[in-house]
Amino acid sequence: MIKRILTHSFSLMNVDLVKLDSKWNYRNVVSPYHRVYYITGGEGEISHFEKKLKLEKGYLYIIPSFTLCNLSCDSFLEQYFIQFFEESSDGMSLFASNRSIFKVEAQEVDVINFKRLLSINPGRGINRSDDPKIYEKDVYYKEYQELNMKQNTSQFLETQGILLQLVARFTSPEIIVQRKREHIPVKILDTISYIVINLHTPLSVKSMAERVYLNPEYFSRLFEQYTGMRPLAYINEKRIERAQYLIMTSRSKYTEIAKMTGFESLSHFSRTFKRITGMSAKAYEKFL
Template sequence: MNDLLEFLKLSIIHVGYAKLDNSWNYKNVISPFVRLFLVTKGEANAYYTNQAFNLKPGYLYLIPSFTYNSYGCDVYHEQYYTGFFEEIKLGMSIFNLKRFKYEVEAQDIDYELFERLVEINPSKSVLNSNPETHINRSLLNYGKNENAVPSYDVETQGILSILLSRFVINVDGSSNSDGFKGDLNKVIIYIAKHLNEEITVSSLAKYCNLSPDHFSRSFYSKFQVTPNKYIQLKRIERAQFLLLTTKKSLKQVAQNVGFGNMSYFSRLFKKHAGETPAAFRKNQLKA
């Protein structure tokens, strides 16, 4: 798994420093990129990953991509913030391979890292804190940086990696409680590579030289989700990404993530995302 992390790529979307009041109140926000911020003054609150967080000075907070969240400020607070795409390879996410905390105490150097990140990315601040506006604008401007300095791109990647590392829980995930010592991470790679094809538990078990029952138990022991549920989630996450970052038709998106039946794709998407693919694209990208 650590070998896979050598391929981790972090691509910045926005970064800045914000002074926010009680107008900073939004519900059911979702973005295709990771959000990370450091509160410096005042307090606010947020709810995501089925947890309530009191956003307080001196702490870093992490919101994974494609995670529904709500947040608000009763009076006033200030924060450094950044948003970025993360990908290891073949469309995999680091959140599939590592366990994370979502609130950690900031180190003194983290303030300096954010200051530097803002300094070398001066044109990437959020001009409107309304997520319906800034998520759309961030996606439209992604990859456009006319004044980019190559060395700053490398430095930005390094700073984002350091900040993200604060949240990683360092546990050994290479083995499973049921006694299977193989590397199930190769299955994650296989699934990511073949999302546009039919994937069955039997084929995955054969790929690992295990019986279907043994494979399913081992997979659940490691990832705390069944193989079929995991495949569904990855298909929907990839579909959300394509809907927000490309102009592919709904049919093309469905095919790209392994759905030949549009009706079934729409039903499953709504089950996981709370709305149909068409409504999701329209509501998330409206300015």
């Protein structure tokens, strides 16, 4: 059980207590990190396709990474918020099977956790603007990563523990469809790491199987057994996630993004992007 939970770790970006008004009104927001809100006063709304949730005092909310949503406040809203990246040993998010928005009633310990997280991670607010188009830039991500590197061991472990507790509030069977996790072979874990690092290079089942001295067909079956996806499908999904991140955080042209994410041509990139996200890269960028 402990090993299963610890396959997921988190990298904190922002935490703060903020007071918002009607200017907090953004449509088609999508981010490569998770957001968790705890409402302390006022009202607002978040929506995801046909699902709408009222932001109200005494409740916790989560918006998983790569979840398209709308954020709004009619007059006044006070909330604690945290934004953080998720990493896992098999590259699969806890919310991979259900990327939507969720709401649970807050408990006393949640309030304590938000206050403590803020106290041990000062200077993590978004002071430039509350508009995602402004603060979601690669240069700002790097700033927060540098702050994480400066954490001492005690701060790092406590931050991880608090984030785990808050995420755990959204891991009921109704929200998370857990795929039974088994001990993942070292060769598969090594391949997952290799894929993430080398997305910009040509990756074939044959070459990856040869790297770990396995028959290509056996390697493919083994990979699917422990990740739930065939190797090439997994690679394409990770490439498109990386492309989404680049579209959001850089001004690179589509041809450059296609090259940086390992696609052999712009047309191949475009077809794959639309097949996985349900929209073209251009339409996706307009949503941002």
